[in-house]
Amino acid sequence: MIRNTTLTVPTRGKGLYPFTRNAEDWLSKQNLTGGLLTAFLQHTSCSLVIQENADPDVTLDLRDFFERLVPEKAAGFRHTAEGPDDMTSHIRSTLTHTSLSIPVISGEMALGTWQGLYVFEHRSRPHQRRVVLQLMGE
């Protein structure tokens, strides 16, 4: 059986936005016991990551590290028409993930104790980000 939905995750500037609970809520209504959950982000200037969900400082340190790794003040980008945070966003999304693949066992995502799902927003302005969830299983 295959089920699909699309979550909309609102973002308000650079940083990590959790959607684990949204995915769990949808998953719990599908009545499938096992299978594979794919989360697919339909954008190229933000990304998906699985990271620690316990200490919010982790997400702030992650955001700041990528600010330094892919600095907006770097010289020489060609693609600048959409602002200084656009080409850096494409690079940061390439360095992280557009899709996540998570086994579902006994009706639940097989996440480790400290793992949470996040949209990593790389742009400064607010956006509505679309995450396609697909569950394939039995």
Added chain:
Amino acid sequence: MIRNTTLTVPTRGKGLYPFTRNAEDWLSKQNLTGGLLTAFLQHTSCSLVIQENADPDVTLDLRDFFERLVPEKAAGFRHTAEGPDDMTSHIRSTLTHTSLSIPVISGEMALGTWQGLYVFEHRSRPHQRRVVLQLMGE
């Protein structure tokens, strides 16, 4: 149902080579309405990325950024027998992706408007790169 094929993507030096249309062509012949498309690259010195397909400058800026992030002139690589662009290629491929997972809905990849599929070649010489496509669905 499960279908597999292997695309060959010719590359002519460092940069991004699109294969969205090749994947769409194959997909359209499978007569499956829904499922998961996995693209898997059988190499460790190039990679797969999903990135903006509108402005070609994005792919050039991406290529150049990785040239700076993982410089060939970096000191101290042990693995140098295959040339100065080999160990850097392994690192660049590790920082990007060997597989992509894309939901298929109503017979089409659920890509966002600006998303395209690319082989990111990290080596200088021409290569023939093999991308296994697998469609699992109904």
Added chain:
Amino acid sequence: MIRNTTLTVPTRGKGLYPFTRNAEDWLSKQNLTGGLLTAFLQHTSCSLVIQENADPDVTLDLRDFFERLVPEKAAGFRHTAEGPDDMTSHIRSTLTHTSLSIPVISGEMALGTWQGLYVFEHRSRPHQRRVVLQLMGE
């Protein structure tokens, strides 16, 4: 059909630890001819990569590159309570992979000749790392 197992990969400090053979051994007992193998790591301070399995120097150069790319001596992390190698581990895992998706064809992973599966340990102390393997197929 869906099959799951969990591998435990012991690590002894930073570096890459192969588990290709463990995955092959389990796969060979499932009697499925085709499908998708998902490897999912239940941790946020180590990661999964597919890399060259021929020259062990590649894994050492990879380890050392990430040591320089995400240095422990970088200023200004907030998340420091678990030691200097913890926030860097979260970043290094974000820059690499938590899951791998590998087509299975004719009962075997469709890996390229030189591709191997690795747990990339980012912490200094020994750990027991859990990798969930899921095979979905026919």
